[in-house]
Amino acid sequence: MSDVSLRGLAIAYEGRTVVEGLDVEVAEGEWLSLIGPNGAGKTSVLRAIANLVPFQGDVRVGGRAVTGLGARALARQVALLVQEPEMPARMTVAHYVLLGRSAHLGYLGREGPGDRRIVGETLELLALDGLAGRTLDRLSGGERQRVAIARALAQQASVLLIDEPTSSLDVGRQQAVLELIDQLRGDQRLTVVSAMHDLTLAGQYADRLALMVGGRLVAVGTPAEILTESAIAEIYRARVRVVEMNGSGHAVVPVRK
Amino acid sequence: MAEVTAPARRLAIITGLPSLPWLWAAAGVVTLVASCAIAVLTGPVHIAPATVFGALFGATVDPGQANILWSLRFPRVVLGLLVGGMLAIAGAAYQGVFRNPLADPYLLGAAAGANLGATLAIAFAPGTSVIGVNVVPLAAFAGAGAAVAGAYMLGQTVTGARSTIGLILAGVAIAAFFNAIQIYIQQAQTGSIRQVYSWILGRLTTAGWDGVLLVLPYVLLSVGVIFLHRRLLDALTLGDDEVSNLGISVRRVRLIVVVAATLGTAAVVAVGGTIAFVGLIIPHTIRLLAGRSYRVVIPLSLLFGAGFLVLADTAARTMLAPAEVPIGVITAFVGAPFFIAVMRSTRVSAL
Numbered sequence: 001m002s003d004v005s006l007r008g009l010a011i012a013y014e015g016r017t018v019v020e021g022l023d024v025e026v027a028e029g030e031w032l033s034l035i036g037p038n039g040a041g042k043t044s045v046l047r048a049i050a051n052l053v054p055f056q057g058d059v060r061v062g063g064r065a066v067t068g069l070g071a072r073a074l075a076r077q078v079a080l081l082v083q084e085p086e087m088p089a090r091m092t093v094a095h096y097v098l099l100g101r102s103a104h105l106g107y108l109g110r111e112g113p114g115d116r117r118i119v120g121e122t123l124e125l126l127a128l129d130g131l132a133g134r135t136l137d138r139l140s141g142g143e144r145q146r147v148a149i150a151r152a153l154a155q156q157a158s159v160l161l162i163d164e165p166t167s168s169l170d171v172g173r174q175q176a177v178l179e180l181i182d183q184l185r186g187d188q189r190l191t192v193v194s195a196m197h198d199l200t201l202a203g204q205y206a207d208r209l210a211l212m213v214g215g216r217l218v219a220v221g222t223p224a225e226i227l228t229e230s231a232i233a234e235i236y237r238a239r240v241r242v243v244e245m246n247g248s249g250h251a252v253v254p255v256r257k
Numbered sequence: 258m259a260e261v262t263a264p265a266r267r268l269a270i271i272t273g274l275p276s277l278p279w280l281w282a283a284a285g286v287v288t289l290v291a292s293c294a295i296a297v298l299t300g301p302v303h304i305a306p307a308t309v310f311g312a313l314f315g316a317t318v319d320p321g322q323a324n325i326l327w328s329l330r331f332p333r334v335v336l337g338l339l340v341g342g343m344l345a346i347a348g349a350a351y352q353g354v355f356r357n358p359l360a361d362p363y364l365l366g367a368a369a370g371a372n373l374g375a376t377l378a379i380a381f382a383p384g385t386s387v388i389g390v391n392v393v394p395l396a397a398f399a400g401a402g403a404a405v406a407g408a409y410m411l412g413q414t415v416t417g418a419r420s421t422i423g424l425i426l427a428g429v430a431i432a433a434f435f436n437a438i439q440i441y442i443q444q445a446q447t448g449s450i451r452q453v454y455s456w457i458l459g460r461l462t463t464a465g466w467d468g469v470l471l472v473l474p475y476v477l478l479s480v481g482v483i484f485l486h487r488r489l490l491d492a493l494t495l496g497d498d499e500v501s502n503l504g505i506s507v508r509r510v511r512l513i514v515v516v517a518a519t520l521g522t523a524a525v526v527a528v529g530g531t532i533a534f535v536g537l538i539i540p541h542t543i544r545l546l547a548g549r550s551y552r553v554v555i556p557l558s559l560l561f562g563a564g565f566l567v568l569a570d571t572a573a574r575t576m577l578a579p580a581e582v583p584i585g586v587i588t589a590f591v592g593a594p595f596f597i598a599v600m601r602s603t604r605v606s607a608l
Contacts, residue, residue: 043579052498072504085499088494091491092272095273097548099492102488132271
């Protein structure tokens, strides 16, 4: 278990500032979701936590600066699920999940029986054992997302970073994937930081939301605190109704002007 | 994170994990042995299989025939094995690190670079050696390295790291440029023109055991390094962020594998001359038939590449006997149509 701490985070690509002065703490076992309009810098924040982008400020995972950890040590702490994972067409599901073990192997190391056992268990945990020998190009959208999650789990990191986990899925599969992540968070004691577009789903699954606009953090709080009609109107320039549903969070419903 | 818990019965075999298909490996060994047998038994002087066995295992055989075997046919076959295996495995390695199905030592300009380096060394520093090593193969390596690095950087700046066509166009441009310089030097330095020609056309014919000894250390080192990177080459098929998040440095893998593949390529170009397309035909055929994991492609490329080149060389010296067809002609004749087929199909499936 680990916590994530961002202090004074600033990220610039080729001189253009995309994230500025961002401070946020994520507790162990918590699910924090970054929300905000396109270009708010959500993906850049995730990439900074995985130390994939140069940044200024202090990013810590489990109390240790990510820039101070070696690449493999960091990979054992933080697993990143990118928005559109590269899935080599002819690679099998089992082989793809096995790649998640790289973080636990030396540069020229080879997987041992322990690694293969973990792959088998991960596949079973996600009900993918029947698909182990199938190639990635023959999976449905929901299966692909599950396989990507399996690869991240095989990495056995305590922090899971997820960029738009539901972007290309239908509503049923969106729910299934988020339920799965939430369940794994509980079972495996994961800390989850996600970037999400869908405000309703973000509010339903995350413990707290961090609202970003133009690279700056505007507000952090519980979904009830963040998802207000006035805030969404101002930030997204959208007219919405926020409906409180008995005990199952809030729904953000667009209203036609 | 706590251990993923699941019943112990799952310790059984998981399907879909990458492994070398033993049937194909056996087929590779059979092909290799058969190619060698055909090559050794083929030639203007008829030599019986029994004589070959006798010569190999120290029995007394006709000294004339033994001489033909030991000084002509055996070294040529061994050299063919080294050159073919090396070119095929280097092609597979380049395709892996550049994530480009059309990468091939020849198309990346490695051969042109090696030729230019060697020509410069022969023309301006004949007979020189650096710490006991002949300067010509070293210059060839430097030239090959410069060509591959140039093609990669040019391809990346023009069309991005993952463009298939950009890298190849850059390789072709670099090769043309290096060829132009090389031909200019060759024509200007008439004193060394014969030596340069013999270098460029390859010396599988005359290299003998000296040639084997020249390339062997480089090939062993290069093949060894590439073999050790099989798992990492598979990992590189993922996106850059994903590979980095697995704790793997893409740059480090790319640098080490490219240096190793280029070193081996330069060495075999030194004795084999410009032999195109082996690095393309062999790995792609293996991908189509046996599997795409580099744990399959790398070892099988070595076996089938070696066998293929020995057969091609046998064809080269018998088709127009007593004249010899340059072996590059044979491989290009088979390889060019294959290249077009690969180019057409990569629109459907990338590496």
